[in-house]
Amino acid sequence: MARYGMALDYKNCINCKACEVACKEENGVELGAEKHRIWVGGNNPEGQWPLLDIASAAFLPSQCQQCDEAPCEEVCPTHATYYDENGVVRVDADKCILCSYCMNACPYDARYVDDRTMTVDKCTFCSDTRLARGETTTACQNTCPTKVRTFGDLDDPNSEISELLRTREHFSLKSHLGTNPKLFYLT
Amino acid sequence: MKIIETSRRKFLQGSVALCVYATSSFSSPIFTTKTSDKKVKDIPYLCNMCRNKCAGFARVENGTLTKLNPNQYFPKSRNMLCPKGNAGIQALYDSDRLKYPLIRIGERGDGRYKRVTWDEANEYIKDKLLKIIDEQKDNRSTVAYCNGEGFNKDEYIKFFGSKLGSANFLDEGSICLNTKLGATQLTIGDIGEMDVAGSDYMIISGANRYESLITPDSVDMIHAKQKLIVLDPRCTMTAIKADEYLPLHPGTDLAFCLSMIYIALKEELYDKAYVKKYFQDFDKLQKHILKNKYTAQWAEEKSHISAEKIERITREFFAASHPLYYLGRRSVWSANDFQLRRAMVLINALAGSINRKGGIIFGKPFRLKEEEITEPFYNNAEGRFDLDGIVYGSQKGGSWLNFREKVINQTAPYTVKVLFVRKHNIMQNMPNITKTKKMLTMMDLVVVLDTMPSDTAMMADVILPECTYLEREDMVVSFNRLEPSLALRNRVLAPLYESKTMQDILKGLGKKLSTPLFEISSKYDEDLQDAIKEQGKTKAFNEGGYNLAELYKDDISTRNKKLILTQFDENVYVSLKTKGVWHPYIENQKNLGNDLYEYYPEDKRFYTVQKKYKVNCFLKKLQKYGFDAMPTWHDRYDFKPAKDSFRVITGRYVTSTQTATTNNMMLKDMKETNRLWINAQVAKKLEIEEDDYVIVTSSVSSVVLQAYPTNKIAPQVVWFAHGFGATAQELTNAFGKGASDNMIIEDKFEKIYGCATMHETDVNIRKL
Ligand code: SF4
Ligand code: SF4
Ligand code: SF4
Numbered sequence: 001m002a003r004y005g006m007a008l009d010y011k012n013c014i015n016c017k018a019c020e021v022a023c024k025e026e027n028g029v030e031l032g033a034e035k036h037r038i039w040v041g042g043n044n045p046e047g048q049w050p051l052l053d054i055a056s057a058a059f060l061p062s063q064c065q066q067c068d069e070a071p072c073e074e075v076c077p078t079h080a081t082y083y084d085e086n087g088v089v090r091v092d093a094d095k096c097i098l099c100s101y102c103m104n105a106c107p108y109d110a111r112y113v114d115d116r117t118m119t120v121d122k123c124t125f126c127s128d129t130r131l132a133r134g135e136t137t138t139a140c141q142n143t144c145p146t147k148v149r150t151f152g153d154l155d156d157p158n159s160e161i162s163e164l165l166r167t168r169e170h171f172s173l174k175s176h177l178g179t180n181p182k183l184f185y186l187t
Numbered sequence: 188m189k190i191i192e193t194s195r196r197k198f199l200q201g202s203v204a205l206c207v208y209a210t211s212s213f214s215s216p217i218f219t220t221k222t223s224d225k226k227v228k229d230i231p232y233l234c235n236m237c238r239n240k241c242a243g244f245a246r247v248e249n250g251t252l253t254k255l256n257p258n259q260y261f262p263k264s265r266n267m268l269c270p271k272g273n274a275g276i277q278a279l280y281d282s283d284r285l286k287y288p289l290i291r292i293g294e295r296g297d298g299r300y301k302r303v304t305w306d307e308a309n310e311y312i313k314d315k316l317l318k319i320i321d322e323q324k325d326n327r328s329t330v331a332y333c334n335g336e337g338f339n340k341d342e343y344i345k346f347f348g349s350k351l352g353s354a355n356f357l358d359e360g361s362i363c364l365n366t367k368l369g370a371t372q373l374t375i376g377d378i379g380e381m382d383v384a385g386s387d388y389m390i391i392s393g394a395n396r397y398e399s400l401i402t403p404d405s406v407d408m409i410h411a412k413q414k415l416i417v418l419d420p421r422c423t424m425t426a427i428k429a430d431e432y433l434p435l436h437p438g439t440d441l442a443f444c445l446s447m448i449y450i451a452l453k454e455e456l457y458d459k460a461y462v463k464k465y466f467q468d469f470d471k472l473q474k475h476i477l478k479n480k481y482t483a484q485w486a487e488e489k490s491h492i493s494a495e496k497i498e499r500i501t502r503e504f505f506a507a508s509h510p511l512y513y514l515g516r517r518s519v520w521s522a523n524d525f526q527l528r529r530a531m532v533l534i535n536a537l538a539g540s541i542n543r544k545g546g547i548i549f550g551k552p553f554r555l556k557e558e559e560i561t562e563p564f565y566n567n568a569e570g571r572f573d574l575d576g577i578v579y580g581s582q583k584g585g586s587w588l589n590f591r592e593k594v595i596n597q598t599a600p601y602t603v604k605v606l607f608v609r610k611h612n613i614m615q616n617m618p619n620i621t622k623t624k625k626m627l628t629m630m631d632l633v634v635v636l637d638t639m640p641s642d643t644a645m646m647a648d649v650i651l652p653e654c655t656y657l658e659r660e661d662m663v664v665s666f667n668r669l670e671p672s673l674a675l676r677n678r679v680l681a682p683l684y685e686s687k688t689m690q691d692i693l694k695g696l697g698k699k700l701s702t703p704l705f706e707i708s709s710k711y712d713e714d715l716q717d718a719i720k721e722q723g724k725t726k727a728f729n730e731g732g733y734n735l736a737e738l739y740k741d742d743i744s745t746r747n748k749k750l751i752l753t754q755f756d757e758n759v760y761v762s763l764k765t766k767g768v769w770h771p772y773i774e775n776q777k778n779l780g781n782d783l784y785e786y787y788p789e790d791k792r793f794y795t796v797q798k799k800y801k802v803n804c805f806l807k808k809l810q811k812y813g814f815d816a817m818p819t820w821h822d823r824y825d826f827k828p829a830k831d832s833f834r835v836i837t838g839r840y841v842t843s844t845q846t847a848t849t850n851n852m853m854l855k856d857m858k859e860t861n862r863l864w865i866n867a868q869v870a871k872k873l874e875i876e877e878d879d880y881v882i883v884t885s886s887v888s889s890v891v892l893q894a895y896p897t898n899k900i901a902p903q904v905v906w907f908a909h910g911f912g913a914t915a916q917e918l919t920n921a922f923g924k925g926a927s928d929n930m931i932i933e934d935k936f937e938k939i940y941g942c943a944t945m946h947e948t949d950v951n952i953r954k955l
Binding site for chain 1: 218219220221222223224225226253254255256257265266267268269270272273274276397398400405406409410422424426427428429432434491780781782783841842852853854856857866868897898899900901902
């Protein structure tokens with residue numbers, strides 16, 4: 001029993017896509033740009049060459065925000081979407097009827113359809129792969145060249161992530177929606 | 188804070204790869220395999236998707252490779268794998284891989300081959316080769332051979348150079364970084380290593396370290412507490428992440444450097460004690476730079492960087508405690524490249540940033556012993572000719588463009604009839620592809636060893652399928668100087684299909700060729716005839732070292748064990764086999780948090796070592812050959828593309844390594860094609876919109892690709908990534924995607940190292 005979360009030192013992201021590839025390989029995600037559990041949003045620097053404002057460019061790695069109050073879970077008619085014992089929002093493929101309510105409800109656009117199983121899929125914090133065999137890192141965290149992500153147990157006051165959240169300013173995405181994400185962006 | 192677009196829809200716009208996969212191109216059912224919840228033994232290996240050789244662990248389940256993970260023990264790769272490293276699985280399981288030996292049955296380049304056995308392939312090579320070497324009266328240099336892969340290069344040279352006796356070896360150095368290596372070697376007597384992590388003020392010219400990853404530099408830059416200045420005509424990811432980005436004209440970095448030297452000398456900012464102790468001909472440098480008045484105002488005119496900035500940055504640089512002018516490592520840009528790199532070395536030296544923390548360090552690499560072999564001596568083997576007209580040049584890897592020119596113009600002193608190509612995509616990697624094609628058509632025998640049916644493989648007479656890096660053990664390698672380590676690539680899986688390791692391929696060839704080639708020598712070589720008279724045939728063969736496969740008596744595992752145990756000990760061997768890496772502090776690495784480690788404790792790193800060296804300002808040999816002995820600007824270096832034309836520059840996406848990864852379906856999934864970066868305002872005038880097809884024409888040829896109008900590039904410059912535009916239809920994922928830069932880049936080369944200058948071509952752009 002843990003309450004897993006992730007802190008992202010997003011200013012260190014160089015949009016290299018290592019996390020995207022690692023996630024696909026680890027979790028057997030289909031190929032194709034629509035099929036991904038993780039992505040990086042970004043904007044270009046403003047201004048005209050040569051007067052470019054490089055500080056205005058930023059890259060924001062994103063994935064399922066692992067909400068504590070997950071809108072996707074609320075709307076799922078078959079309870080296919082559920083919180084597992086570690087607080088991770090999961091999808092039970094056997095129960096999923098592909099009604100796609102959850103895809104519309106998710107304010108973060110984190111869900112997609114797996115065409116092989118014809119169910120909705122999303123980031124699981126590598127729960128059924130890495131965590132299931134006792135590993136303590138997610139594929140995206142582990143491979144990142146600049147180590148943008150810190151993954152760990154929010155309930156453990158001694159975990160690296162707890163320490164980080166105590167000592168550094170952070171924000172969460174679309175916090176006004178009251179979804180209480182467990183992904184934290186460090187400033 | 189700014190609102191950053193987080194939606195995946197936005198992300199999709201920039202990515203063209205939609206779900207065409209299910210229905211088209213792929214015949215192989217393996218795409219990605221979800222890893223299981225079982226614990227398995229992970230095999231330590233070294234990545235080979237690019238030149239970095241990051242260390243990793245491979246997860247194999249029921250004989251299938253399911254995942255590659257980073258290795259926390261390797262100081263060089265800092266516990267990471269990039270997107271390409273992660274996509275190595277797809278290189279192994281690429282359904283387009285070369286699977287069996289093939290012999291050409293159609294015209295060169297038309298793709299018609301027949302499947303043969305290894306013995307048939309070797310027999311075919313033997314017949315052709317014997318005939319040619321006999322005709323050439325035992326001039327072994329009629330066989331040229333080239334290699335584009337770092338690992339096993341020396342063994343490959345031992346086979347064709349030391350053993351078979353050819354002088355004509357070519358590698359990627361003359362289309363990559365030889366000017367930089369040479370400039371450092373000739374200026375401070377060593378190629379050194381840059382201590383990025385230790386530098387508190389770093390200037391980078393053009394090197395795009397966040398998209399063209401070099402370990403550990405790229406990783407260290409993010410974490411180092413340093414001010415980073417980036418000069419580039421293009422606003423790259425590295426520029427975006429810099430503290431200051433200085434846009435400049437292509438090819439004018441030298442003007443910036445000269446001005447830095449001028450200011451340092453004029454304002455006496457340099458490290459006087461260091462200069463006094465180490466500099467040779469400092470007075471000449473001083474006189475030359477001051478006399479030419481390389482002022483900041485002068486450099487502003489040349490480079491487009493404001494004089495105020497040049498002055499301020501120079502002062503900041505020389506005031507920093509560990510300043511570093513990063514030397515880069517990549518294609519040579521302009522005719523002035525050698526002196527550009529020298530100027531960078533001299534700037535570091537003027538700041539005293541040599542052989543100390545945060546500068547160019549000499550360090551203390553592990554020196555591995557060479558395995559000894561006997562090298563035959565061939566009296567009739569001629570020397571290499573590709574360095575004729577080149578001042579220094581690399582005796583090892585030569586000059587590709589000069590070689591190719593002499594072959595196709597038939598101005599070489601003898602004919603080269605045979606070319607062995609190992610993992611070197613020469614049909615894509617050097618400027619003016621038409622000429623490479625011509626060269627290949629002039630050969631009587633072209634043999635390609637590769638894993639993929641590259642554009643070059645499809646020009647071969649015989650194709651020998653080599654296995655990928657995941658299917659072989661390689662000899663232990665020594666890495667780095669500041670925090671030296673050993674690393675060993677273990678075998679993850681046995682070679683798939685009928686592919687073989689390079690060693691096994693050469694062993695097979697050696698067995699076939701040794702005796703008959705010896706017979707030819709005995710026909711033409713008088714010394715050998717004498718030896719045979721004296722010792723008899725068998726002894727002359729054995730003692731003369733004519734067994735080409737001598738190195739391969741033992742397999743790699745045995746050779747590795749022997750080498751490591753003679754020079755190190757059992758612990759080192761076990762560490763290399765179980766962790767893939769060894770360094771003295773491996774058992775006590777300190778976890779710095781979030782999976783980052785300290786390898787060598789700070790006080791054990793080789794920042795400063797005992798070494799005798801001088802800083803050479805003036806190179807007499809260059810003067811003697813009529814070249815600048817010191818970094819100098821000439822008007823012909825000015826950036827002046829003709830009206831309405833553009834300078835084309837090239838580079839890479841973070842998801843590709845030259846053309847080697849071009850067919851990788853995972854990487855294609857990330858970045859399907861290359862597009863032409865063109866200044867947005869200019870594009871508007873030309874009515875070019877995003878994704879419009881444009882034709883890009885140089886004096887050499889033209890290519891068609893889609894446009895990417897952006898504010899991130901200068902008005903008279905266009906850019907597109909190398910690694911696309913494959914013409915081999917056998918590469919089903921890559922064929923027809925994007926354009927090849929070398930199709931249009933003019934084949935010019937500088938005369939100091941014979942390196943292709945990649946950024947000297949002007950083009951016209953027209954909307955289709
Ligand atoms: S691996 Fe790290 S740096 Fe690369 S895109 Fe992902 S979060 Fe960004
Ligand atoms: S935590 Fe695992 S499933 Fe989620 S994005 Fe990262 S790698 Fe993918
Ligand atoms: S940088 Fe990437 S491709 Fe290159 S060796 Fe490392 S993981 Fe492999």
